[in-house]
Amino acid sequence: IFGTSDDLVAIYYWLLGANIGSGARISADSGVGEWDLVTVGAGAGIDSAKLRPFSVDNGAMILGPVEVGDHASVGIKCVVAPYTSVPAGCHLAPQNPSYETGRALDVSWKRYNRQQFPDAKLWVKWFVGWPILHLVALCSKMPPLFVLYLMIKQPWR
Structure with a gap:
């Protein structure tokens, strides 16, 4: 359920203990771990990236805020590695x-x-986006269904 939209992903990480600002958008493909050490500011955007406050260096475990x-x-x-940050703006x-x-x-x-990117309006998603996605999914099912139809109509002896 939480992976269906970026807003729900942000709520999910907030429920796990991350400090998420208002209007932050986090991709469902992103990897966030050790949630209590993660801070994402208001209006920030996390694309398909890794926010990991954990690393191993010279055999020692490092835990630090991100x-x-x-x-x-x-x-x-x-x-984004431990003890590093992306400054505001x-x-x-x-x-x-993040060392760069x-x-x-x-x-x-x-x-x-x-x-x-600005989010599409809800009516555009419902009346343009979703019908196109469902039409493409339906068209992708046509070749196997056609082969199945030919197999059923074949006179078997």
């Missing part, structure tokens, strides 16, 4: 670790984060 600031975003396939470039600074935290990377 923070994504207000109106910041974490791009696809990024990793910054946008971590796709496929970068400088160009990887540029504001221009916001346009590549799907969680920062």
